């Protein structure tokens with residue numbers, strides 16, 4: 001059975017790429033050692049820092065988000081440095097693996113998957129341990145949970161001001177507001193293929209002066225990800241190596257569109273889509289998996305429900321791809337994105353299709369599309 005001729009991504013990265021970005025990507029190639037590229041890079045970097053609400057410089061890397069995660073370890077720490085990693089899902093696990101690979105002394109704050117960090121526990125740890133850094137996600141994409149990064153940043157500032165605060169906001173930027181400087185974030189790690197609406201291939205680091213001071217004494221090996229070297233070059237509109245020029249041109253366009261919508265509207269749209277999608281899915285018998293959900297995606301669970309079958313049918317019947325659970329969560333949850341280029345019609349359409357495939361395996365009471373629009377209008 002198939003009801004569509006289109007493919008639709010509802011995955012938490014990569015996300016749908018708008019037509020105006022595809023047009024930008026189709027422009028003739030430009031060379032990276034030209035005045036034209038220099039202008040694009042300088043402007044784009046300034047817009048990235050503006051979106052991150054930071055006075056600090058943002059460095060653009062040609063890599064996936066994990067490259068920026070690695071660079072934030074290999075450039076700012078030294079062998080044996082004691083760091084805290086908040087591990088509440090697959091991406092928290094990744095922080096730990098990177099830190100361990102570079103020989104850091106890693107302390108874990110393990111949290112049940114689906115839950116978020118408790119600032120009181122963090123306070124206890126940072127009062128006891130002298131830490132060089134604290135690594136955390138804003139949105140833990142594997143569970144849909146949002147960590148209280150603002151509170152943790154404020155705690156660090158008052159109790160442990162020398163600890164570097166590194167926040168992975170790869171799946172958060174462009175969907176949920178991050179006030180980098182106000183939250184005292186020293187290194188903000190982000191990427192291109194989620195809320196920013198462009199294809200995979202770029203990652204970003206927004207870096208405080210405090211972090212750069214630390215970088216000068218780092219003894220960890222790095223070559224391609226030379227953040228200080230990149231920053232020096234990029235301030236002048238150039239890069240150390242050949243960057244993904246087409247993606248940077250597309251990124252400039254994406255940021256222009258984001259500022260055209262306006263940050264208040266951008267975050268409000270994500271909040272509305274998140275709350276209405278959740279209300280609709282609860283209406284038809286699902287539960288939210290995370291206790292404190294991020295507005296970037298919705299993650300649901302239900303006992304005795306075959307999520308993998310539903311995912312397969314959504315794809316076969318409607319061309320809709322949603323993400324399943326990873327690791328131990330496989331088959332127990334699904335992850336539905338509304339970060340980036342999504343609007344009310346996308347989510348209402350998704351919910352109608354989802355109800356149909358779910359009805360194949362259990363009786364579904366309630367009308368998710370009606371509940372979605374009620375909730376959306378109530379909060380508009």
Ligand SMILES: Cc1ncc(COP(=O)(O)O)c(C=O)c1O
Pocket residue numbers: 012013064065066067091137139140141168169170171191200
């Ligand atoms: C929170 C988070 N961190 C890091 C990454 C890694 O990014 P990439 O897959 O681009 O390396 C992702 C991507 O899914 C993510 O969601």
